[in-house]
Amino acid sequence: EAGVTQSPTHLIKTRGQQATLRCSPISGHTSVYWYQQALGLGLQFLLWYDEGEERNRGNFPPRFSGRQFPNYSSELNVNALELEDSALYLCASSFRLAGEETQYFGPGTRLLVL
């Protein structure tokens, strides 16, 4: 069974541009989480989507947004890119069964803002 996949693996943008990152969850998983991992910092929770709806967002400005499609894949959009947005963006999917939930992470998209 395929794991969580993310594309692209690397993305280079300039300040002020927009970036779109994509995530495909494990088949059958309905929840998708997005995290930012800046160099030297721990993962920071960005967004949580479940069943097509945004359920919660972390402490990030509104220029970080996203959506979840009917097939449960997800997009993360970052508008008006700033240099400090350079980071590894990780997507994780999960499925709740009998009260238990386990997350599975994708390999990430490395975003570099110049």
Next chain:
Amino acid sequence: GESVGLHLPTLSVQEGDNSIINCAYSNSASDYFIWYKQESGKGPQFIIDIRSNMDKRQGQRVTVLLNKTVKHLSLQIAATQPGDSAVYFCAEYAPGGYQKVTFGTGTKLQVIP
């Protein structure tokens, strides 16, 4: 792949020795903890978890210890192998699901053959 280990504390261990990686967590309300392993160029991989009603949990070659009094978590790896080289970080979860999470910055484990 990219290095996720820059600017992180590093633990160097001889192959075959035991490794102990520590983590201090911040929220006394956190009731669930996970240790992750992250190899260069890859996403975090679940290693072992523990709930706050336990103080020790063992897996295959790994043991997690939880000390709620001092809000401290440790990961012990027995007979460390070269394949264990990676960044290890802990995650603490407050009640409410995976979005109520705080991740540690991680420790880079280097296994010396």
